[in-house]
Amino acid sequence: MVKVYVPQDTTSKALGADEIAFAIESYAAQQGIGIELVRNGSRGMFWLETLVEVETDAGRVAFGPVMPEDVDGLLAAGLLHGNEQHALFLGLTESIPYLAKQQRFSFARAGMDDPLSLDYYTANGGFEGLTKALAMNGQAIVDEVKNSGLRGRGGAAFPTGIKWQTVHDAPADEGETKYIVCNADEGDSGTFADRLAMEADPYQLIEGMVIAGLAVGAECGFIYLRSEYPEAHRILNDAIARAERAGYLGDNILQSGRRFVLEVRLAAKAYICGEETALLESLEGKRGMVRVKPPLPAIKGLWGQPTIVNNVLTFVAVPFILREGASAYADVGYGRSRGTLPFQLAGNIQRGGLVELGFGTTLRELMNDFGGGTFSGRPMRAVQVGGPLGAYLPEAQWDTPLDYESFAAIQGVLGHGGVVVFDDTVDMSEQARFSMEFCVAESCGKCTPCRIGSTRGVEVIDRIRANESRQANIALLEDLCETMVDGSLCAMGGMTPFPVMSALRHFGEDFERGE
Amino acid sequence: MMNNAAQTNSYSDIDPDLWQRGVVDTVANLKKKRGALLPILHAVQDEIGYIPPAAIDYIGKALNQTAAEIYGVVSFYHQFHTSPGGAHQVEICRAEACQAMGSRALEAHAKDSLGIDYHQSTSDREIRLEPVYCLGNCACAPSVRIDDKIYARVTPERFDRLVESVRTKSVEVK
Ligand SMILES: Cc1cc2nc3c(=O)[nH]c(=O)nc-3n(C[C@H](O)[C@H](O)[C@H](O)COP(=O)(O)O)c2cc1C
Ligand code: SF4
Numbered sequence: 001m002v003k004v005y006v007p008q009d010t011t012s013k014a015l016g017a018d019e020i021a022f023a024i025e026s027y028a029a030q031q032g033i034g035i036e037l038v039r040n041g042s043r044g045m046f047w048l049e050t051l052v053e054v055e056t057d058a059g060r061v062a063f064g065p066v067m068p069e070d071v072d073g074l075l076a077a078g079l080l081h082g083n084e085q086h087a088l089f090l091g092l093t094e095s096i097p098y099l100a101k102q103q104r105f106s107f108a109r110a111g112m113d114d115p116l117s118l119d120y121y122t123a124n125g126g127f128e129g130l131t132k133a134l135a136m137n138g139q140a141i142v143d144e145v146k147n148s149g150l151r152g153r154g155g156a157a158f159p160t161g162i163k164w165q166t167v168h169d170a171p172a173d174e175g176e177t178k179y180i181v182c183n184a185d186e187g188d189s190g191t192f193a194d195r196l197a198m199e200a201d202p203y204q205l206i207e208g209m210v211i212a213g214l215a216v217g218a219e220c221g222f223i224y225l226r227s228e229y230p231e232a233h234r235i236l237n238d239a240i241a242r243a244e245r246a247g248y249l250g251d252n253i254l255q256s257g258r259r260f261v262l263e264v265r266l267a268a269k270a271y272i273c274g275e276e277t278a279l280l281e282s283l284e285g286k287r288g289m290v291r292v293k294p295p296l297p298a299i300k301g302l303w304g305q306p307t308i309v310n311n312v313l314t315f316v317a318v319p320f321i322l323r324e325g326a327s328a329y330a331d332v333g334y335g336r337s338r339g340t341l342p343f344q345l346a347g348n349i350q351r352g353g354l355v356e357l358g359f360g361t362t363l364r365e366l367m368n369d370f371g372g373g374t375f376s377g378r379p380m381r382a383v384q385v386g387g388p389l390g391a392y393l394p395e396a397q398w399d400t401p402l403d404y405e406s407f408a409a410i411q412g413v414l415g416h417g418g419v420v421v422f423d424d425t426v427d428m429s430e431q432a433r434f435s436m437e438f439c440v441a442e443s444c445g446k447c448t449p450c451r452i453g454s455t456r457g458v459e460v461i462d463r464i465r466a467n468e469s470r471q472a473n474i475a476l477l478e479d480l481c482e483t484m485v486d487g488s489l490c491a492m493g494g495m496t497p498f499p500v501m502s503a504l505r506h507f508g509e510d511f512e513r514g515e
Numbered sequence: 516m517m518n519n520a521a522q523t524n525s526y527s528d529i530d531p532d533l534w535q536r537g538v539v540d541t542v543a544n545l546k547k548k549r550g551a552l553l554p555i556l557h558a559v560q561d562e563i564g565y566i567p568p569a570a571i572d573y574i575g576k577a578l579n580q581t582a583a584e585i586y587g588v589v590s591f592y593h594q595f596h597t598s599p600g601g602a603h604q605v606e607i608c609r610a611e612a613c614q615a616m617g618s619r620a621l622e623a624h625a626k627d628s629l630g631i632d633y634h635q636s637t638s639d640r641e642i643r644l645e646p647v648y649c650l651g652n653c654a655c656a657p658s659v660r661i662d663d664k665i666y667a668r669v670t671p672e673r674f675d676r677l678v679e680s681v682r683t684k685s686v687e688v689k
């Protein structure tokens with residue numbers, strides 16, 4: 001019996017993994033070779049997908065990137081025997097430098113097995129954090145999270161323990177419960193770590209949310225999932241059903257008498273619903289309009305009750321922290337950024353994928369050592385870090401260490417850890433225009449500077465690009481950006497100027513190409 | 516559309532079409548959930564392909580909200596359509612990682628080869644073209660979604676082949 005692994009995550013499937021799995025099964029059946037085909041999650045080395053792994057005496061060996069058209073040849077050449085001579089042979093998966101050099105806390109299990117296998121999860125540290133948490137009181141759990149130094153991974157990097165403390169201390173109304181809400185709207189372009197966490201290790205997210213419920217006394221949770229992720233939707237729903245049947249969710253978690261129920265709710269294609277208060281409005285069945293704070297969601301959140309809203313990556317860090325202890329997490333990192341961040345290499349990059357590292361590596365090391373330069377082979381020119389509201393960084397800034405404070409110091413944001421690389425064919429005035437255009441499309445409409453300002457921004461950039469009174473229009477654009485920064489309720493309007501102004505400042509020549 | 520006084524619990528004034536279309540069942544199954552509106556809208560659109568005006572009225576009555584309120588929610592989200600379109604939805608990622616890999620050219624090609632703009636459907640009623648801002652496939656861009664399947668590294672030629680295969684598939688089903 002040969003064990004073969006073919007991933008089932010979105011990117012692998014998008015590259016033909018289903019066809020590959022089918023071809024391998026048919027071949028084995030035809031040749032009378034007994035195989036056990038495991039549809040694992042991805043390891044996050046997307047540049048090598050579809051990564052086919054075969055269990056051998058020496059360990060799991062990998063072949064990749066396998067294209068559907070390669071499979072017949074690969075099978076004939078002895079894929080199922082782990083043929084080391086084949087051009088796509090990569091050796092032991094664990095020894096592939098891209099993976100071996102990472103520090104995987106939250107993604108240690110990603111891609112190892114069928115993501116829905118409870119046996120695999122529990123045999124590899126799964127639910128150990130939960131078991132510990134069940135023996136602790138809420139305050140002790142909150143303290144553990146505080147001591148880990150974990151900060152929110154959704155963008156704002158707010159200390160998670162402090163947020164949990166607020167919810168812990170705030171009572172729910174009579175007859176109501178507090179809520180745990182997972183922000184799985186992952187709207188930032190160039191990011192896919194939430195998706196991978198959900199598709200490759202869904203029980204870890206469930207465990208993190210149950211622990212949060214125990215910590216603050218909440219009995220009900222929602223995962224607000226972007227509708228652009230159909231695979232994650234399927235996997236999460238299945239995982240929740242299985243976790244319920246096995247007693248990890250429901251009215252009596254592991255016979256403890258504690259209750260926690262969990263449901264996935266689909267978002268509906270609105271970037272602003274990633275903002276936590278708009279998200280809560282949306283969950284309540286309304287338009288995703290941003291709420292004025294205070295009150296904080298931690299005090300008056302979903303249906304007016306104390307609510308934790310955390311990003312997927314924040315929750316998935318928690319089982320490790322409980323299992324291994326706060327200091328095991330806090331020992332890694334840089335300055336006030338503790339633990340690891342799963343960076344995501346995307347765009348025009350040779351080796352795109354997920355790279356989980358302790359904070360502090362420089363952007364250049366990440367892009368070169370892991371990313372291997374551009375996909376096109378042309379020189380890199382600009383990098384957008386931290387999603388569509390993040391600044392475009394020129395080469396002079398690539399030696400910045402990847403941690404929250406160092407990035408803030410250069411007016412950048414690390415945000416959710418997305419790194420989008422552009423080569424020298426990029427027109428940065430076009431990128432700046434897009435940032436404004438995106439704000440027009442996605443503004444919730446509450447503040448004038450955001451709603452109207454972005455529309456004006458598109459027009460002004462068009463005029464600059466057309467060489468119409470350039471200096472006056474550049475001054476106008478700067479004013480407009482200032483107004484947006486000062487007069488916007490949330491980061492949508494407040495940060496759209498970051499990519500725009502960074503493009504103008506660092507790549508001014510692109511605004512002077514006008515016809 | 517906004518006439519509250521016309522609210523009634525009698526089934527007699529329900530558009531008979533809606534019965535067939537399962538809207539009534541969907542609403543009955545989901546309306547007890549807290550925050551039921553988005554789940555209901557998703558379910559209706561999954562079944563019918565869009566949210567018809569009669570469904571908006573009906574959902575409003577079931578949730579004790581005005582049709583105007585429901586319409587306000589429907590129109591806020593890019594997800595929901597209020598008019599019928601192509602049988603298959605083709606979404607092209609317009610976001611930055613895909614831009615860095617040539618999605619602007621892909622978009623232009625797609626509009627040209629389908630002969631439509633975003634939010635429109637082909638005249639054979641097969642394809643509705645929509646923009647999308649990130650499918651989480653940013654390491655292997657540019658990305659396209661067709662119904663519930665996502666495709667990586669989509670070149671203009673591959674785009675045409677994918678669209679063609681979807682079209683022939685529908686013919687087989689009919
Ligand atoms: C326009 C906008 C979009 C956002 N999108 C997301 C998102 O997609 N996912 C996310 O986790 N946080 C997003 N956030 C941040 C959330 O408002 C919130 O800070 C976060 O969910 C809190 O979780 P954390 O503390 O674990 O990071 C967004 C914020 C803004 C202003
Ligand atoms: S800044 Fe824009 S998105 Fe944010 S609340 Fe104001 S209008 Fe809405």
Ligand code: FES
Pocket residue numbers: 189190191608609610611612613648649650651652653656657658
């Ligand atoms: S930016 Fe296109 S898939 Fe993420």
